[in-house]
Amino acid sequence: MTCAEFQRVLPYIIDGGGSAEEQQHLATCQVCSDLIADLRYIAEAAKLLVPMEDPSPKVWSGIQESLEREGMVKPARKHF
């Protein structure tokens, strides 16, 4: 199996593992194993991204105004 052939099927096997032939290629090819290491590293790093920011207070104001306009809450109760 060549690198080109391996990388063509890579999107479909990266999470679940490939056939014996694909595994064999991976075990012997530094280029493809580096590539997989990078892609897995990116995926792992993405999992660690956590929500960092709150929306600005105007989002809540906008929600209140919309609900009041639609008559779903009473306008007098500014903060619900």
Next chain:
Amino acid sequence: MPQATNCYRRCIESGSRPEYTNLTTAKKILANGISEQEAIDRAKQGDAECFAALYGLHKRRVYSLCLRMVGNTAEAEDLTQEAFLQLYRKIATFRGESAFSTWLHRLSVNVVLMHLRKKGLPEVSLEQTLEPQNEDGPRRDIGARDNVLAGAIDRVNLGRSIESLPPGYRIIFVLHDVEGYEHNEIAEMLGCSIGNSKSQLHKARMKLRDLLKLSQAQRAARR
């Protein structure tokens, strides 16, 4: 419910989330001692105070999702607003078959996808983004060893690189790798095949790898 009112007001006015014992526990306890489940039940009956509490509890996650999917603060705020308006209108239909946060998250994803479709971004039409793109294929790596990224990604860099992905790639990457959706769920949401979702995710990761390596090289050159 005067005591509850004050607690919720404090949360909203300060922009902070209500306190609860542990993010990972199913039973989140809000500032006044009622559980998230109680707040949901009361919000279903139209209790606006409890809706406000739910907003305080979930606003950050919903906003972050919107921001990561659209890559634009103003749009993300509009979409956060729209997601919570939809929540207010639809909360009575929440039956508890999944966790509330999961349900709200899915509702928010749908709000963003609907918005992007309305904007008519070609990148959101998967048929277009799933077409092979010469510049994003894996061929450059074939036969040539390159530096590996291991240990070189920091959160800020990764966040910036995700923002600079083309929208179609960004959406798949955020849904799968950041938010944890499975390919079958993404395929259903976006109306594509599971294979297309996998293929698109791969291209997104490849593009990100390029962006991160470029940033790594630029940092090295500055030293």
